[in-house]
Amino acid sequence: MYDAIIIGAGPAGLMAGIEASKNKNILLIEKNSTPGKKLLITGGGRCNLTNLKSNNDFLNNVDYNKKYLYSTINNFGPKDIYVFFVKNGAILKEEKENQIFPLSNKASEILEILMKNTSKMRINYNEKVINIILHQDYKEIITNKNSYITKNIVIATGGSSFKQTGSDGDNIKFASSIKQPIVPIFPAETSIELEEKLDLAGVSFDNVQVIYQKKNSFGNLIFTHKGLSGTSIMKMSEHIYKNKKKLIYIDLLPDINKEDLIERLNKFDRDKELGTFFSIYFSKRFSSYLINRLNKKSDIKIKQLNSKDILEISSLLKLMNFNVKKVSDLETAYVTGGGIDLKYLDSKTFESKINEGIYFAGEALDVHGPIGGYNITLALSTGYTVGTCIRNKWFMKIIKGLLNIISLYFFFFLVYLLFKYIGTLNWPVFNEAFKFISKIIEKPIINIYAVLTEYNVNILFIVAGSVNVFYNLYQKKSK
Numbered sequence: 419m420y421d422a423i424i425i426g427a428g429p430a431g432l433m434a435g436i437e438a439s440k441n442k443n444i445l446l447i448e449k450n451s452t453p454g455k456k457l458l459i460t461g462g463g464r465c466n467l468t469n470l471k472s473n474n475d476f477l478n479n480v481d482y483n484k485k486y487l488y489s490t491i492n493n494f495g496p497k498d499i500y501v502f503f504v505k506n507g508a509i510l511k512e513e514k515e516n517q518i519f520p521l522s523n524k525a526s527e528i529l530e531i532l533m534k535n536t537s538k539m540r541i542n543y544n545e546k547v548i549n550i551i552l553h554q555d556y557k558e559i560i561t562n563k564n565s566y567i568t569k570n571i572v573i574a575t576g577g578s579s580f581k582q583t584g585s586d587g588d589n590i591k592f593a594s595s596i597k598q599p600i601v602p603i604f605p606a607e608t609s610i611e612l613e614e615k616l617d618l619a620g621v622s623f624d625n626v627q628v629i630y631q632k633k634n635s636f637g638n639l640i641f642t643h644k645g646l647s648g649t650s651i652m653k654m655s656e657h658i659y660k661n662k663k664k665l666i667y668i669d670l671l672p673d674i675n676k677e678d679l680i681e682r683l684n685k686f687d688r689d690k691e692l693g694t695f696f697s698i699y700f701s702k703r704f705s706s707y708l709i710n711r712l713n714k715k716s717d718i719k720i721k722q723l724n725s726k727d728i729l730e731i732s733s734l735l736k737l738m739n740f741n742v743k744k745v746s747d748l749e750t751a752y753v754t755g756g757g758i759d760l761k762y763l764d765s766k767t768f769e770s771k772i773n774e775g776i777y778f779a780g781e782a783l784d785v786h787g788p789i790g791g792y793n794i795t796l797a798l799s800t801g802y803t804v805g806t807c808i809r810n811k812w813f814m815k816i817i818k819g820l821l822n823i824i825s826l827y828f829f830f831f832l833v834y835l836l837f838k839y840i841g842t843l844n845w846p847v848f849n850e851a852f853k854f855i856s857k858i859i860e861k862p863i864i865n866i867y868a869v870l871t872e873y874n875v876n877i878l879f880i881v882a883g884s885v886n887v888f889y890n891l892y893q894k895k896s897k
């Protein structure tokens with residue numbers, strides 16, 4: 419019997435295996451013939467591994483479900499990931515917004531480092547997990563080739579996008595078979611389609627501001643055949659998906675304010691064409707689009723513009739509107755929103771509160787961040803947390819056992835006090851019975867209390883006991 423079987427050799431499953439296999443017997447099952455297929459295409463093949471944000475800044479940028487992530491990010495956050503890879507021989511570089519990439523610009527280097535650390539576990543490739551069966555004392559994994567028994571299972575099967583990489587929604591399938599609640603999935607970090615038919619595919623901008631409802635995002639922008647893409651749009655796509663309002667605005671020149679722009683237009687050589695002014699900032703193709711959109715002649719000169727025209731031009735460049743048709747499908751999204759509902763997991767271990775010994779890690783969970791190294795960080799961090807938890811399970815069990823003994827003592831101590839008090843009341847029938855019971859439990863309770871007092875630890879005992887009782891009650895309530 420295995421101590422744990424991990425399903426999925428993405429960054430989450432590999433990191434869980436690396437940690438757990440330090441002292442446990444681990445089997446990792448991957449349906450592809452090789453590990454980390456999605457990892458290899460990340461960051462355009464360069465892999466934006468993480469970002470050097472402080473743990474707090476990192477979490478502030480994950481505006482979804484972050485309250486469940488404090489513990490794991492503090493266990494193994496962006497800086498720990500950086501140190502792990504550097505210690506294992508990676509040469510990393512920092513780019514804009516603290517994003518970390520391998521100096522070689524090769525995602526394969528990141529995968530190689532993970533794989534270098536997997537020698538203590540067994541990995542079966544070309545094997546697809548089909549079913550999970552929960553027995554009273556163990557769990558069973560059925561694959562297309564075999565069946566295995568194990569004490570624990572880690573579901574690290576990823577999300578539901580880019581299915582050709584292997585992550586095709588098995589987290590949802592397994593969750594439903596073991597009655598683990600999920601949050602419905604949706605595309606996150608993806609492009610949008612526009613109502614407008616624009617002949618601008620391939621036109622791109624390094625930095626724009628996207629404004630949608632009350633939110634804004636910065637980053638690059640690319641016109642596609644059907645609409646818009648680029649980091650500025652991807653960061654906004656989740657809000658567009660949830661909000662469904664049509665109008666989206668683009669500030670094409672976020673570094674210049676509107677008044678400055680008007681001044682620049684007014685001061686521009688009046689004998690030059692408007693297209694010449696636009697070509698300072700934009701490609702020829704996009705400049706022609708702008709002139710068309712303004713309903714002006716292609717050779718219109720600056721001197722032919724009146725103040726209303728100048729205001730209209732600056733408004734267009736600072737707040738160009740488009741109509742959203744839809745957010746692109748899940749299949750092409752970089753990340754899947756939704757997944758395993760975190761309310762039903764212990765946020766310190768990602769173990770199910772419903773099915774003991776079932777853990778989840780990575781994109782299978784209902785967690786995701788913006789692009790910029792957040793999602794690989796979340797996969798590695800949750801994988802690490804799950805792996806260390808499995809590795810230390812016996813230790814945690816002893817601690818839990820000790821806490822339960824303390825709570826039991828605490829409980830009897832309170833019962834003793836209560837009964838003793840009732841014994842002093844003048845209740846004809848119960849009075850003697852309570853006196854009798856309190857006498858029986860008095861000796862062990864008082865003796866233990868005396869020992870505790872001698873070592874000055876009774877307060878500690880009472881605090882630990884009560885924390886444990888309340889924690890257990892809270893866990894039961896949220897089941």
Ligand SMILES: Cc1cc2nc3c(=O)[nH]c(=O)nc-3n(C[C@H](O)[C@H](O)[C@H](O)COP(=O)(O)OP(=O)(O)OC[C@H]3O[C@@H](n4cnc5c(N)ncnc54)[C@H](O)[C@@H]3O)c2cc1C
Nearest residue numbers: 426428429430449460461466547576584780781791793794
């Ligand atoms: C194009 C693209 C670019 C990206 N770029 C970045 C980036 O630069 N930085 C960043 O932080 N994030 C990036 N991401 C997101 C990031 O890749 C994922 O969030 C991350 O890979 C999730 O890791 P994971 O281990 O949870 O799942 P995955 O990497 O999806 O791994 C899951 C594994 O489980 C296996 N599996 C699934 N079902 C079964 C089964 N039934 N039996 C056996 N095996 C199974 C799959 O084959 C797969 O190997 C990008 C995503 C895409 C699509």
